[in-house]
Each structure stands twice: as structure tokens, then as C-alpha cells.
Amino acid sequence: MKIGILGSGIVAKTIAGKLASLGHAVKLGTRDPRATLARSEPDMAGGPPLRTWLETRPEITLVPFSEAAAHGEWVVNALSGEGSLPALALAGEANLASKVLLDISNPLDFSRGMPPSLTVANTDSLGESIQRAYPRTKVVKTLNTVNAFLMVEPGQLAGGDHTMFVCGDDAPSKAEVTRLLKEGFGWKEVIDLGDLSNARATEMYVVLWARLYGATKDPMFNVKVVRAT
Amino acid sequence: MKIGILGSGIVAKTIAGKLASLGHAVKLGTRDPRATLARSEPDMAGGPPLRTWLETRPEITLVPFSEAAAHGEWVVNALSGEGSLPALALAGEANLASKVLLDISNPLDFSRGMPPSLTVANTDSLGESIQRAYPRTKVVKTLNTVNAFLMVEPGQLAGGDHTMFVCGDDAPSKAEVTRLLKEGFGWKEVIDLGDLSNARATEMYVVLWARLYGATKDPMFNVKVVRAT
Numbered sequence: 001m002k003i004g005i006l007g008s009g010i011v012a013k014t015i016a017g018k019l020a021s022l023g024h025a026v027k028l029g030t031r032d033p034r035a036t037l038a039r040s041e042p043d044m045a046g047g048p049p050l051r052t053w054l055e056t057r058p059e060i061t062l063v064p065f066s067e068a069a070a071h072g073e074w075v076v077n078a079l080s081g082e083g084s085l086p087a088l089a090l091a092g093e094a095n096l097a098s099k100v101l102l103d104i105s106n107p108l109d110f111s112r113g114m115p116p117s118l119t120v121a122n123t124d125s126l127g128e129s130i131q132r133a134y135p136r137t138k139v140v141k142t143l144n145t146v147n148a149f150l151m152v153e154p155g156q157l158a159g160g161d162h163t164m165f166v167c168g169d170d171a172p173s174k175a176e177v178t179r180l181l182k183e184g185f186g187w188k189e190v191i192d193l194g195d196l197s198n199a200r201a202t203e204m205y206v207v208l209w210a211r212l213y214g215a216t217k218d219p220m221f222n223v224k225v226v227r228a229t
Numbered sequence: 230m231k232i233g234i235l236g237s238g239i240v241a242k243t244i245a246g247k248l249a250s251l252g253h254a255v256k257l258g259t260r261d262p263r264a265t266l267a268r269s270e271p272d273m274a275g276g277p278p279l280r281t282w283l284e285t286r287p288e289i290t291l292v293p294f295s296e297a298a299a300h301g302e303w304v305v306n307a308l309s310g311e312g313s314l315p316a317l318a319l320a321g322e323a324n325l326a327s328k329v330l331l332d333i334s335n336p337l338d339f340s341r342g343m344p345p346s347l348t349v350a351n352t353d354s355l356g357e358s359i360q361r362a363y364p365r366t367k368v369v370k371t372l373n374t375v376n377a378f379l380m381v382e383p384g385q386l387a388g389g390d391h392t393m394f395v396c397g398d399d400a401p402s403k404a405e406v407t408r409l410l411k412e413g414f415g416w417k418e419v420i421d422l423g424d425l426s427n428a429r430a431t432e433m434y435v436v437l438w439a440r441l442y443g444a445t446k447d448p449m450f451n452v453k454v455v456r457a458t
Contacts, residue, residue, distance in 0.1 A: 112352070121351045121433070123341070162455040165437075193440050201437035204350070208394075208430035212454060215422050223452040225441060226391040 004029055004072025006065055006087050008036050008050050010043050011104055011148045012078035016060055018152035022184050026060050029068025031090065036062060045148075069095035074102060075137075081107035081119060081126055085133060097136040100173045103127050103199075104143045104151070106206045115210040118203060127199030131169065140168035140177045141199040142190075145209060147219040152185050154222070160188045162222040167198035191225060233258055233301025235294055235316050237265050237279050239272050240333055240377045241307035245289055247381035248305075251413050255289050258297025260319065265291060274377075298324035303331060304366075310336035310348060310355055314362060326365040329402045332356050332428075333372045333380070335435045344439040347432060356428030360398065369397035369406045370428040371419075374438060376448040381414050383451070389417045391451040396427035420454060 001024050005016050008030045020026045030036040037051045047053070054062060069075050069091035079087050084105045088096065107126040108116040120126055127141040143151045145165060154160045164187045168174045174192060181187040193201065213219050230253050234245050237259040249255045259265040266280045276282070283291060298304050298320035308316050313334045317325065336355040337345040349355055356370040372380045374394060383389045393416045397403045403421060410416040422430065442448050 117351050117429075122346050122436070157457055158455045163452075191441070191444060193444050198440050200346075201440040204433040205437045207351070208434045211422050211427050211430045212420070215420060216456060218457060220457040222455050223392075224455050226387045226451050226453050227445060228386055228447060228449040 001025070002071055002073045003027075003076060004068035004070070004074070005076040005078050006068060006091060007076075007078035007083075008062070009078070009080070010045050010047065011151070012076075013043070013047070013050065013053055014148035014152055015076055015078055015104070017057065018185065020057060020060050025071075027068045027071045028060060028062045029065040029087075029091065030062060031065060031087065033062045033064060065090040066092050066095055072099065074100045077101060077103045077105050077130070079105055081105050081109075084126060084130060088130065088134065093134060093136070096134050099137055100170075100177065101130065101134070101137045101139045102143070102177055103130055103139050103141045106144050106203055108206070115207070115214050118207065121204055122200065125197070125199035125203050127167075127196055127203070131196055138168065138170040138173040139196055140166060140170070140173050141196060141202060142166040142177060142181065145202055145205055146222045150220060150222060154188070155186045157220055157222060158224075160186055162189070162224040164190045165193055165198070165202050166190055167193040167196055167202065169196045189225070230254070231300050231302045232256075232305060233297035233299070233303070234305040234307055235297060235320060236305075236307035236312075237291065238307070238309070239274050239276065240380070241305075242272070242276075242279065242282055243377040243381055244305055244307055244333070246286065247414065249286060249289050254300075256297045256300045257289060257291045258294040258316075258320065259291060260294060260316065262291045262293060294319040295321050295324055301328065303329045306330060306332045306334050306359070308334055310334050310338075313355060313359060317359065317363065322363060322365070325363050328366055329399075329406065330359065330363070330366045330368045331372070331406055332359055332368050332370045335373050335432055337435070344436070344443050347436065350433055351429065354426070354428035354432050356396075356425055356432065360425055367397065367399040367402040368425055369395060369399070369402050370425060370431060371395040371406060371410065374431055374434055375451045379449065379451060383417070384415045386449055386451060387453075389415055391453040392418045392420060394420050394422055394427075394431050396422040396425055396431065398425045418454070
């Protein structure tokens with residue numbers, strides 16, 4: 001499948017690398033490819049800058065947001081919370097219409113320092129904000145509750161015995177995304193929370209995630225929903 | 230130990246019954262004991278009304294909020310979110326000062342229907358609101374992330390292989406509460422998130438809890454924090 005990934009950070013790279021390894025035709029979208037390729041500093045996890053990373057993955061190209069979105073049969077929002085709506089505007093409504101938009105972003109607000117609060121919460125969510133802005137797009141919220149490395153390789157932790165959530169208003173899109181999560185990425189349990197208003201819940205959970213990270217100092221963790229039945 | 234429990238609902242009854250069974254001297258506090266005892270309807274879980282429940286537990290007495298708080302060396306806030314601050318005002322600052330206040334409440338807002346949102350979230354929490362109102366009291370937030378039956382008998386689910394959180398500004402109080410959770414109630418893992426601002430995280434998690442309950446229809450679940458190390 002052709003997939004356009006919006007973003008050039010760790011989440012975008014990790015998702016892009018995994019999807020390419022599964023045989024998908026991936027384009028990474030950024031605001032200004034030349035400026036992004038000019039960066040020489042390591043990424044936030046100490047990994048290589050994007051230009052070095054791309055040199056070893058000739059099958060992945062870096063293009064403007066609009067070109068990545070136009071390329072994709074699916075589009076992945078792997079941007080920061082504050083970057084999401086501006087980038088989607090540049091991607092263009094027509095390039096997003098009728099497509100699945102896999103939304104991984106979190107509306108993190110670092111303006112008060114660490115740990116972050118959220119820019120939107122409780123009675124709204126970033127996922128719903130995106131859906132309202134692009135009503136013809138099928139937003140599926142998922143993967144925003146773990147770090148990038150666990151997103152695509154959940155088996156790295158406890159043999160994959162932990163839980164991913166998915167929500168969205170379009171049931172067939174959710175089912176297709178869930179299949180990718182399970183068959184492509186290796187998630188053993190994916191709980192469908194229901195409609196996209198559940199993005200409030202998974203985004204608000206990220207506040208607990210950030211504080212657990214602060215308490216344990218290791219981002220390689222997740223929650224498993226333990227049920228009686 | 231003498232413990233005053235504020236509340237007369239399922240959480241209050243369940244915590245009171247467990248603490249009494251552990252040998253603690255428990256008084257339940259309510260606004261108007263006569264009015265509470267006059268109720269004849271079952272509780273929200275289909276259990277007996279409080280007066281019937283109390284008949285089988287002569288060691289537990291129902292008294293006004295102020296008397297329960299005055300009785301307790303520890304006080305437990307087992308009230309609803311909206312009921313908490315008014316009841317604490319009736320309990321009286323002097324009766325709460327210098328004591329551990331185990332805060333189990335959640336600031337649930339049902340005014341928009343189900344599932345609930347929160348009346349306070351993100352940059353503040355009910356736990357912190359209570360601490361600000363009673364600065365001499367040592368507020369420890371815990372147990373608000375599971376249903377009443379799991380609070381006191383975590384071993385009912387998966388042999389207790391799931392996680393409880395605790396937070397608060399007074400480290401010795403947190404340590405004592407954690408000991409009660411582990412040795413008294415049987416919690417195997419209690420993660421100390423840090424200061425009381427972490428109540429934002431555990432209260433916001435309850436939005437996910439409510440939606441998981443909606444998706445799974447069974448309240449007997451919890452999360453286990455799965456870690457690499």
C-alpha cells in the first residue's frame with residue numbers, strides 16, 4: 001500500500017521504517033524537505049539525523065507534506081500535537097479526503113515545563129479536532145500511548161503481553177488499522193474503545209504515561225488491561 | 230488504628246468493611262445519619278441499603294462527618310467528587326489537621342451524560358484542591374483507579390498481578406498508606422508517582438477507565454504497568 005507519513009521526528013522515522021520493511025511504499029512529509037535535510041544534530045533519542053537515516057533507506061523519500069499526503073492511500077499523523085493542524089492544512093484537504101488518517105499525535109503542552117499537560121482535554125481531544133477539520137477523512141486514533149519503538153515492535157516488551165487501544169468513527173477503517181497493528185506490528189491485544197470521542201481518554205492517559213516515565217526513568221513500558229473475563 | 234471514613238456509598242462501605250476486618254476501629258461519616266439510615270433502596274451495585282449492612286457489622290457506627298473525622302487518626306475520603314469539599318468542610322479543619330487523608334474520590338462530571346468527563350483536570354486535580362483547602366492535612370491519593378471491590382481485594386483479579394498508584398506530598402504518609410495497601414489489602418505493586426500533582430494523572434486515567442468499562446461491560450479490571458526492567 002502507498003502510505004504518506006507526516007512528520008520527520010522519531011515517531012515518523014520509526015513508523016516509516018517499519019512500514020517500508022513490511023513492503024509498503026512510504027513517503028515522509030515535512031514542511032521544507034531542504035531545511036529538514038540540512039539538520040545535522042542527532043534526534044531526541046540520540047539517533048542519527050534524518051538525512052543520514054534516509055541514506056540507508058533509499059526506498060523512503062522525503063517530500064513536502066502535500067506530496068506525502070497525495071501519495072498515500074493512508075496518511076499517518078506522526079507530528080507533535082501543536083504541529084498537527086498546521087501540517088494537515090499544508091497537506092491539503094483534497095489530499096486527505098476519503099483516506100484513513102492514522103493519528104498518533106498527542107496534544108502535549110510543555111509551556112509549564114515537565115511533565116507536560118495537554119492543550120486540549122476532557123471535553124475534546126486532538127483526534128476529534130482533526131476529524132472536525134477534515135470531515136471527509138477517516139481518523140483512527142491509536143499508538144499514541146507508547147513510545148515509538150514499542151509502537152512498531154511491541155514484542156520487545158514482555159513478549160508483547162500488553163495492550164493497545166484504537167478508536168474512530170469509521171468501523172471498517174478501524175478494522176483495517178487493527179489488522180495492521182496485529183499482523184504487521186505484532187500487537188496481541190488491541191481494544192476498540194468505540195467512537196473517536198475516546199481519543200479524549202487515550203490522550204488523557206498520556207499524562208499518566210509521562211508521570212510514570214518520570215517515576216521509572218525508562219520509556220519502554222506500557223499498560224496491560226487485566227480483565228477477569 | 231482509629232479510622233474515620235467519609236461517605237456512605239459502595240466505596241465507603243467496602244473500605245469500612247475491609248478496615249474493620251483488619252481490626253481497625255472504623256466510624257462511617259455522613260451528613261445526616263438519620264436520613265442515611267432511613268434509605269431503604271439497594272445501593273448502586275444492588276447491595277443492601279446501609280442500615281441493613283450496618284446491622285451485620287455492629288462494630289461499625291454511622292455518625293456525622295465531624296464525628297467520623299474527629300474519631301480518625303486517619304480519615305478516608307470515600308465521597309463523590311462533587312461531595313468531597315462540602316463534606317470536608319462539615320468534617321472541620323481542626324478534625325482533619327495533621328492527619329493522613331486517604332483520598333479515593335474522582336471529580337466525575339455526569340452533567341454531559343455517560344461516559345463522564347471531569348470537573349477538574351489537566352492543570353489541577355481534586356486531590357490538589359483538597360490539599361490546598363486543608364494545608365495541614367496530609368493528602369495521599371490512591372485507590373481511585375479501580376472499582377470498590379478491587380480496591381480492598383486486588384487478589385480477586387489475576388491473582389493480584391496488576392498495579393496501584395499512590396501520590397502525595399508527605400513521604401512518610403505515603404509510605405504508611407502503601408504499607409496498608411500491600412499488607413492489609415494485598416496489593417502486590419504500588420507505584421509511587423511522586424508529589425500530589427500526580428493526582429492529575431490518576432484522576433485523568435479514570436476517563437479511560439470509564440470508557441474501558443463501557444467497551445468491556447465489566448468493572449472488574451485494572452491495568453498492570455508492564456516494564457522492561
